[in-house]
Amino acid sequence: MGFTDEVGIDLGTANVLVYIKGKGVVLNEPSVVAINRDTNEILAVGEEARQMLGRTPSNIIAVRPLRDGVISDYDVTERMLKYFIRKTCGNSRFFKPRIMVCVPSGVTEVEKRAVREAATQAGGKAVFLMEEPVAAAIGAGLDISKPDGVMIIDIGGGTTDVAVISLGGIVTSTSVKVAGDKFDEAIIKYMRKEHKLYIGERTAEEMKITIGTAYPREEMVVKECRGRDLVTGLPKSIEITSKEMMEALDEPLQVICEVAHGVLERTPPELSADISNSGIVITGGGALLHGIDKRIEERTGITVRIAEDPKSCVAIGTGKALNSIDAIENNQMNKRRSYI
Numbered sequence: 110m111g112f113t114d115e116v117g118i119d120l121g122t123a124n125v126l127v128y129i130k131g132k133g134v135v136l137n138e139p140s141v142v143a144i145n146r147d148t149n150e151i152l153a154v155g156e157e158a159r160q161m162l163g164r165t166p167s168n169i170i171a172v173r174p175l176r177d178g179v180i181s182d183y184d185v186t187e188r189m190l191k192y193f194i195r196k197t198c199g200n201s202r203f204f205k206p207r208i209m210v211c212v213p214s215g216v217t218e219v220e221k222r223a224v225r226e227a228a229t230q231a232g233g234k235a236v237f238l239m240e241e242p243v244a245a246a247i248g249a250g251l252d253i254s255k256p257d258g259v260m261i262i263d264i265g266g267g268t269t270d271v272a273v274i275s276l277g278g279i280v281t282s283t284s285v286k287v288a289g290d291k292f293d294e295a296i297i298k299y300m301r302k303e304h305k306l307y308i309g310e311r312t313a314e315e316m317k318i319t320i321g322t323a324y325p326r327e328e329m330v331v332k333e334c335r336g337r338d339l340v341t342g343l344p345k346s347i348e349i350t351s352k353e354m355m356e357a358l359d360e361p362l363q364v365i366c367e368v369a370h371g372v373l374e375r376t377p378p379e380l381s382a383d384i385s386n387s388g389i390v391i392t393g394g395g396a397l398l399h400g401i402d403k404r405i406e407e408r409t410g411i412t413v414r415i416a417e418d419p420k421s422c423v424a425i426g427t428g429k430a431l432n433s434i435d436a437i438e439n440n441q442m443n444k445r446r447s448y449i
């Protein structure tokens with residue numbers, strides 16, 4: 110792959126996306142790394158490593174170094190980031206791109222420094238970090254530069270970020286560690302409790318994507334779910350309905366709706382009025398859960414729109430933000446608000 114000068118990276122807890130100016134999203138891989146425990150050597154990164162999750166022999170571990178919206182394994186995150194940057198931007202000593210990285214909202218100062226260092230070591234000439242909701246809003250095509258309030262809900266793997274943005278900066282926001290991963294956990298818990306069936310994370314995610322729902326479906330769908338019978342200890346498969354999935358997902362969905370409601374309650378009235386006119390936009394992989402727009406609409410009374418290509422919004426917004434970085438850097442107010 111050729112070299113480039115502007116790169117946007119969505120360093121997500123579930124997926125890493127790399128956006129290159131003029132080319133679009135060039136990489137979209139799970140944030141998973143497989144490591145040899147004995148030698149500490151990296152065996153696989155991304156999709157190849159994800160296939161190994163829950164299926165590794167004792168000397169190999171497949172880890173998700175960013176979990177629950179924070180960097181749980183600092184060293185592995187650094188190595189993973191470097192791997193993805195080199196894979197997409199080439200490995201030149203002479204050419205150094207400007208890199209904007211969007212980090213999960215829960216990361217600490219120390220972790221931010223680690224991300225900056227990793228991106229610099231991987232070849233970044235200048236490395237900037239960016240807040241997730243701002244990137245999501247830009248990527249969803251919203252004009253955040255005007256004095257009008259826009260509301261964005263980004264439902265990722267580890268965190269849901271709810272924010273009201275105006276004049277390029279966040280006015281009110283909340284980040285909660287309830288998103289796609291918690292949906293999967295809720296399905297695992299439900300299957301264990303209601304059907305005495307023990308299922309893995311990947312099966313739970315598949316159930317969520319295929320028959321999961323946040324709002325009653327017009328037509329009920331059914332899917333076979335395979336796991337281990339907790340009573341006999343043997344493999345078992347049972348048919349599960351979308352109605353059951355809605356019951357299983359109820360608790361985390363309620364949390365997300367309450368957080369959205371809470372942000373609206375804290376929003377200045379002028380901006381509230383803008384939002385009730387323009388609606389709420391949802392991004393992130395979680396926005397693809399069937400009926401989640403209707404569920405949020407029901408709780409807030411505000412129209413909800415799913416962004417086009419919701420999984421890519423943060424990466425696209427991160428890359429696009431680089432275009433306007435010089436202008437933004439001159440504007441102290443925005444610099445303070447949007448960049449970390």
Ligand SMILES: Nc1ncnc2c1ncn2[C@@H]1O[C@H](COP(=O)(O)OP(=O)(O)OP(=O)(O)O)[C@@H](O)[C@H]1O
Nearest residue numbers: 121122123124265266267268289393394395397398
């Ligand atoms: N069609 C779908 N229906 C429901 N959930 C989905 C669908 N497709 C993807 N997801 C879920 O979206 C989540 C990943 O979303 P995304 O890639 O936006 O997260 P991320 O940016 O890596 O996470 P974070 O924002 O927390 O750092 C996963 O939990 C995945 O299971």
